[in-house]
Amino acid sequence: xxxxxxxxxxxxxxxxxxxxxxxxxxxxxxxxxxxxxxxxxxxxxxxxxxxxxxxxxxxxxxxxxxxxxxxxxxxxxxxxxxxxxxxxxxxxxxxxxxxxxxxxxxxxxxxxxxxxxxxxxxxxxxxxxxxxxxxxxxxxxxxxxxxxxxxxxxxxxxxxxxxxxxxxxxxxxxxxxxxxxxxxxxxxxxxxxxxxxxxxxxxxxxxxxxxxxxxxxxxxxxxxxxxxxxxxxxxxxxxxxxxxxxxxxxxxxxxxxxxx
Numbered sequence: 001x002x003x004x005x006x007x008x009x010x011x012x013x014x015x016x017x018x019x020x021x022x023x024x025x026x027x028x029x030x031x032x033x034x035x036x037x038x039x040x041x042x043x044x045x046x047x048x049x050x051x052x053x054x055x056x057x058x059x060x061x062x063x064x065x066x067x068x069x070x071x072x073x074x075x076x077x078x079x080x081x082x083x084x085x086x087x088x089x090x091x092x093x094x095x096x097x098x099x100x101x102x103x104x105x106x107x108x109x110x111x112x113x114x115x116x117x118x119x120x121x122x123x124x125x126x127x128x129x130x131x132x133x134x135x136x137x138x139x140x141x142x143x144x145x146x147x148x149x150x151x152x153x154x155x156x157x158x159x160x161x162x163x164x165x166x167x168x169x170x171x172x173x174x175x176x177x178x179x180x181x182x183x184x185x186x187x188x189x190x191x192x193x194x195x196x197x198x199x200x201x202x203x204x205x206x207x208x209x210x211x212x213x214x215x216x217x218x219x220x221x222x223x224x225x226x227x228x229x230x231x232x233x234x235x236x237x238x239x240x241x242x243x244x245x246x247x248x249x250x251x252x253x254x255x256x257x258x259x260x
Contacts, residue, residue: 007035
């Protein structure tokens with residue numbers, strides 16, 4: 001992943017432009033219209049000044065209520081930016097911080113972290129149809145651009161949807177995978193802190209290596225889900241139309257906006 005796509009903020013480690021890639025047809029995916037990030041709760045005043053220069057019109061937050069309520073973003077309400085919450089749940093229940101603490105405390109030693117992440121990607125791609133439809137129909141309207149999409153770490157929910165957008169624009173699959181994998185480099189310091197915290201919770205009975213699958217992206221997570229999408233639907237467009245119920249004209253409008 002080229003460093004030039006990253007925009008450095010003090011309080012957001014994984015902030016990047018989704019565009020800038022050359023498509024398979026030789027055209028260019030536009031920059032400055034779709035950005036991606038981890039959560040915005042730690043933005044500094046200096047970051048807010050820098051962010052204002054992007055002239056965002058919409059921010060899509062994919063976190064659940066129990067994720068964003070204790071860590072709201074620092075974007076002032078008077079900036080005229082629409083804040084749209086489209087929660088993608090990891091579990092069937094939206095755990096509070098205390099509930100998640102107790103759940104992990106009881107289950108930590110038994111959890112297969114890699115299997116848990118793979119199951120989440122399956123649900124994200126094939127069961128969260130209403131959320132995906134809502135998101136793509138909104139971003140097919142150019143009145144909402146430029147937009148920023150984010151979740152907590154900006155790696156799984158944001159990573160998957162960024163990949164779908166890039167594939168829809170015609171970015172080669174390998175470039176999409178490389179962009180997805182770049183999250184590991186950018187959020188590594190924060191993820192290491194989370195792992196240390198969970199190790200403490202388990203009284204150091206669970207190794208950092210066992211926890212890693214939850215706190216990093218892995219090529220196979222995205223590769224496997226894309227293989228399933230293409231095997232079932234043939235193209236990313238058909239996946240969005242048939243699996244998510246997005247009107248074809250919305251997809252065509254978005255593709256036109258994405259390419260120079």
